[in-house]
Amino acid sequence: MKIGWAIAIYASRRKFSAMMLTVFTVTCWMALIAKSHAASACKTEVARVVSMQGIIEIRRAQENVWQQAGMDIVLCAGDMIRARAQSRAALRLSNDSMLRLDQKTSITFPEVQEERGTSLLDLFEGAIHIITRTPRPFKIRTPFVNASVEGTEFFVGLKENNTEVVVYEGKVSVSNEVGSLLLHDHEAAITYKGQAPRKEIIISPADAVQWALYYPVILNYWQDNKGNASALIRQASRLLTAGQAEEAKEVIQQVLQLEPDNSNAHALLAIIAVVQNDKDQALELANKAITFDQESAAGHLALSYTQQAHFEIDLALESVQKAIALDANNALAWARLAELQMSVGYLDRALDAAQHAAGLQPDLAKTQTVLGFAHLLQIDTQTAKDAFHWAIALDQADPMPRLGLGIALIRQGNLEAGRIELEIAASLDPVNSLIRSYLGKAYFEEKRYPLASTQFDLAKERDPKDPTPWF
Numbered sequence: 001m002k003i004g005w006a007i008a009i010y011a012s013r014r015k016f017s018a019m020m021l022t023v024f025t026v027t028c029w030m031a032l033i034a035k036s037h038a039a040s041a042c043k044t045e046v047a048r049v050v051s052m053q054g055i056i057e058i059r060r061a062q063e064n065v066w067q068q069a070g071m072d073i074v075l076c077a078g079d080m081i082r083a084r085a086q087s088r089a090a091l092r093l094s095n096d097s098m099l100r101l102d103q104k105t106s107i108t109f110p111e112v113q114e115e116r117g118t119s120l121l122d123l124f125e126g127a128i129h130i131i132t133r134t135p136r137p138f139k140i141r142t143p144f145v146n147a148s149v150e151g152t153e154f155f156v157g158l159k160e161n162n163t164e165v166v167v168y169e170g171k172v173s174v175s176n177e178v179g180s181l182l183l184h185d186h187e188a189a190i191t192y193k194g195q196a197p198r199k200e201i202i203i204s205p206a207d208a209v210q211w212a213l214y215y216p217v218i219l220n221y222w223q224d225n226k227g228n229a230s231a232l233i234r235q236a237s238r239l240l241t242a243g244q245a246e247e248a249k250e251v252i253q254q255v256l257q258l259e260p261d262n263s264n265a266h267a268l269l270a271i272i273a274v275v276q277n278d279k280d281q282a283l284e285l286a287n288k289a290i291t292f293d294q295e296s297a298a299g300h301l302a303l304s305y306t307q308q309a310h311f312e313i314d315l316a317l318e319s320v321q322k323a324i325a326l327d328a329n330n331a332l333a334w335a336r337l338a339e340l341q342m343s344v345g346y347l348d349r350a351l352d353a354a355q356h357a358a359g360l361q362p363d364l365a366k367t368q369t370v371l372g373f374a375h376l377l378q379i380d381t382q383t384a385k386d387a388f389h390w391a392i393a394l395d396q397a398d399p400m401p402r403l404g405l406g407i408a409l410i411r412q413g414n415l416e417a418g419r420i421e422l423e424i425a426a427s428l429d430p431v432n433s434l435i436r437s438y439l440g441k442a443y444f445e446e447k448r449y450p451l452a453s454t455q456f457d458l459a460k461e462r463d464p465k466d467p468t469p470w471f
Contacts, residue, residue: 042076046109046119047091047099049073050424051396053242054087054103061111071396078111083126086242088211088397090427092420095119097132098427102157102211103244127157129209131427133451145191148173153430154183155208162192164200166208168430169454206277206431206462214399214429215240215275217332217366218267218301229255233264241397245272263293267302274302274309277431277462282306297327301336308340316340331361335370347377365395372404376411384408399428403435406442415445433462 152170
């Protein structure tokens, strides 16, 4: 696989009319952003919404009414933000930290800070994942314990009677009126009401942020699927798009009780397994999906993802080609074909495949992301940026257009803006080895060598067989 800022993953060209539609859509979207900026001006900006799914609401300081949040809306000191069920949001804080909210999470940014120069937020319920590189003090308060941060990446989860803190890298001090602990890399602590924090053993730190992962779509779940359990399959697919893998598994089990040989159910389970880095289980499940229905395009797509995870790119290409043979109008399959062809350097073939994907479904984030990388590889950076912006508008939780946008900005010489997009991508998919590698490269270009080394180490940890961080 070729490694470089012009990452060989995607390729395509778009028709002139589709390009005009993209420019028009992006223009309208940017106008809405500008409007949200004007409506949300405040003396002290503490955060900005950079990604949202489902129902995200904010309550302004000194107000009692909740209002729907919008993309790129500004949060001020004293504001509260919450994510409802099956919803997620990502914020970029004024201290250059990234904050991700799980579903059923509420936080606020107090107007009065405890200490001068200390960034402070209160977690009332739910879970958050934070990536912070700021040298400024940073503190999180919960009902049971407080967490003081020193340039790190960590998770805080609040339940009815305890708070859990998991550190991925860096240092976090957890304390309450009863006691305190200092946590380092790969350490965790749990604190119960009225008790001192205590360390706990964690086998896999990434387990705490499974809700923050991105699961690729393999089913056009807005269309009818075969079988009596199609409504449940669509429900499970939607849950996965919001990162709720455990809830999706419960729905899939209902499907399997009705139809034990349901191919789509096994295909979805395969996608969950591959994203959670259980590659062998993923391959077994994908093969089951094909065994139960040789004509399942979703099954062949799931198999392609698992084969790619095993670095069997030629087999993955064969699987996608079978999916297209079964469903020639499947835009997801054509886009998948394009990205796999890119990964082995078949740029011209990938160009045609991605163009066809965008023609079939121009309003699908996957096809626009493919187009963006195609233009990036054709050194048409501005058009690539337009495509990535549109893809982000279509699916704010997809990390790949953020990755592409970051690379495009860096190519244009805007290293800081590009690195910020890469940090957003890492927040949208914390276990993605490829994104970690490129974020590490960005830090390296900024001469922030310790941060670069940490990201390369995290990339190797996320996927030991991925060659990218070694390059």
